[in-house]
Amino acid sequence: MTAKSAKTRPASEIEISVLVPVMNESGNIAPLVDEICAALAGRSFEIIYVDDASNDDSPAELAQTAARVPQLRILRHEARAGQSAAIRSALLASRGRLIGVLDGDGQNVPADFPALEAALVAQCPSGGEAVGMAAGIRAKRQDNQARLLASRAARWIRRTLLADTHPDSGCGIKVLHRSLFLQLPFFNHMHRFMPSLVRRHGGLVIGVDVAHRPRVRGTSKYRILDRLLVGISDIFGVIWLLRRAPRQGRVTELAPTANTDGTSS
Numbered sequence: 507m508t509a510k511s512a513k514t515r516p517a518s519e520i521e522i523s524v525l526v527p528v529m530n531e532s533g534n535i536a537p538l539v540d541e542i543c544a545a546l547a548g549r550s551f552e553i554i555y556v557d558d559a560s561n562d563d564s565p566a567e568l569a570q571t572a573a574r575v576p577q578l579r580i581l582r583h584e585a586r587a588g589q590s591a592a593i594r595s596a597l598l599a600s601r602g603r604l605i606g607v608l609d610g611d612g613q614n615v616p617a618d619f620p621a622l623e624a625a626l627v628a629q630c631p632s633g634g635e636a637v638g639m640a641a642g643i644r645a646k647r648q649d650n651q652a653r654l655l656a657s658r659a660a661r662w663i664r665r666t667l668l669a670d671t672h673p674d675s676g677c678g679i680k681v682l683h684r685s686l687f688l689q690l691p692f693f694n695h696m697h698r699f700m701p702s703l704v705r706r707h708g709g710l711v712i713g714v715d716v717a718h719r720p721r722v723r724g725t726s727k728y729r730i731l732d733r734l735l736v737g738i739s740d741i742f743g744v745i746w747l748l749r750r751a752p753r754q755g756r757v758t759e760l761a762p763t764a765n766t767d768g769t770s771s
């Protein structure tokens with residue numbers, strides 16, 4: 507392999523960092539890494555997997571894949587900390603100007619990254635001041651009826667209580683500016699509220715239709731009722747965060763004013 511390893515590549519060279527949280531996703535890792543590489547071929551990118559203390563073959567599969575994919579970096583949590591914490595660990599280690607995120611179970615399709623990125627760049631051109639997030643909307647969602655129903659309930663609650671008009675906040679695939687992501691408030695399960703949190707920070711949220719596949723290997727890590735119950739307490743937290751949003755608008759640094767004797771004050 508002649509390509510420089512992602513670990514040794516200078517930060518300024520990396521255009522996009524793709525973050526993937528995994529917990530017991532053995533069998534799903536190598537194929538997804540290959541798909542991410544294919545989607546970003548010709549670009550300067552890094553892929554950061556965070557293994558959230560998996561106890562299956564995920565660590566071995568990650569190590570084997572990293573041995574042949576120089577763009578792949580692996581972080582491991584010593585103790586299980588959850589999906590949002592895993593995404594945050596990867597974010598803090600990332601160096602790209604843009605961040606891509608997707609689920610590690612293969613349900614999101616990496617080939618959607620270029621369209622998400624194009625939508626974001628069209629609305630927030632580089633060099634411009636606007637920041638934002640292009641967030642996937644699963645047009646044909648491949649989940650069972652109970653899960654679809656729970657998502658509909660969650661969407662209604664978010665729209666009613668948070669004025670979150672994004673139709674699919676639970677969709678895992680997104681592209682956003684790293685500088686924006688770093689400034690969002692962090693809490694466990696925050697990944698379900700990204701559109702509200704981005705708007706709270708004055709960022710644009712751009713919805714983009716994406717593909718969705720059924721899970722073919724492994725099992726879902728969430729039980730529907732647990733997710734809804736945790737979601738209810740999170741909703742109150744997010745309502746509070748939205749009420750307390752900073753409202754200073756754009757911040758400009760003023761040039762020093764010259765005194766009459768020519769010195770600056």
Ligand SMILES: Nc1nc2c(ncn2[C@@H]2O[C@H](COP(=O)(O)OP(=O)(O)O)[C@@H](O)[C@H]2O)c(=O)[nH]1
Pocket residue numbers: 527528529530531556557558586587588589590592593608609610611613678725726727728
């Ligand atoms: N790091 C980490 N990732 C998790 C955890 N729970 C789920 N994930 C990952 O988050 C993604 C979505 O989880 P999944 O179980 O497919 O959720 P579902 O599609 O909503 O049923 C997958 O990549 C999981 O491996 C966790 O506790 N920690």
Ligand SMILES: [Mg+2]
Pocket residue numbers: 609611613721726
């Ligand atoms: Mg899934």
